[in-house]
Amino acid sequence: MSSDVLSGGRLSSEERRRQILEAAMAVFGARGYEGATTDGVAQAAGVSQPYVVRLFGSKENLFLATFDDAKGRLLAAFRAALIRATAEGEAGPKLVGEAYVDLISVRGLHQTLSHGYLLGGHPVIGPAARRGFAEVWRFVRDEMGFSADDARTFMAEGMLISTMIGMRIVDDYGSDPQITELFRSCFPGELPHVLEVLPRGDERW
Numbered sequence: 001m002s003s004d005v006l007s008g009g010r011l012s013s014e015e016r017r018r019q020i021l022e023a024a025m026a027v028f029g030a031r032g033y034e035g036a037t038t039d040g041v042a043q044a045a046g047v048s049q050p051y052v053v054r055l056f057g058s059k060e061n062l063f064l065a066t067f068d069d070a071k072g073r074l075l076a077a078f079r080a081a082l083i084r085a086t087a088e089g090e091a092g093p094k095l096v097g098e099a100y101v102d103l104i105s106v107r108g109l110h111q112t113l114s115h116g117y118l119l120g121g122h123p124v125i126g127p128a129a130r131r132g133f134a135e136v137w138r139f140v141r142d143e144m145g146f147s148a149d150d151a152r153t154f155m156a157e158g159m160l161i162s163t164m165i166g167m168r169i170v171d172d173y174g175s176d177p178q179i180t181e182l183f184r185s186c187f188p189g190e191l192p193h194v195l196e197v198l199p200r201g202d203e204r205w
Helices: 013-035 038-045 049-056 059-088 092-105 109-117 125-143 148-167 177-186 191-197
Strands: none
Touching (some): 013 059, 013 109, 059 125, 109 148, 177 191
């Protein structure tokens, strides 16, 4: 995306903020909190580093905003899937699971959440990550209506997929029989799409 043109005109402040959050999600997803920099996010977004700092104040604030955005997009996709399931007479868990897989196309979303969950000892990010994780758990229990055991299984499968994304293990699909089997087990109906959108080992973000 151009740094100052969208649909033929200059970006609004909200459009610019969205542009930076998209870039931050990709950069934090690939580099983690410690490895990412506001300069790297600025480069990915096509804006200046001082502009990123002016909007968000610090890397910590930028990560918190990015984590919250990732969590919000995740839950919005889940709720949309439940609404669709009701309208079409489909199984809600199946469509929610498909929505989780579809979000792989949002570069860095799953990994930004995972990085947040790994920062439990951070005095600011840790509490925010725990609240976010609990919010997802409540959604699975209350809105999806899962038992505790089914919710645990659902979220564990999601964390497995996030781990596979983070390892960029797609590079070994087709050459390693175990990895190939794992992919076919995790993505029986979406495998061609997943193989297309997963980040590769040589991709920067």
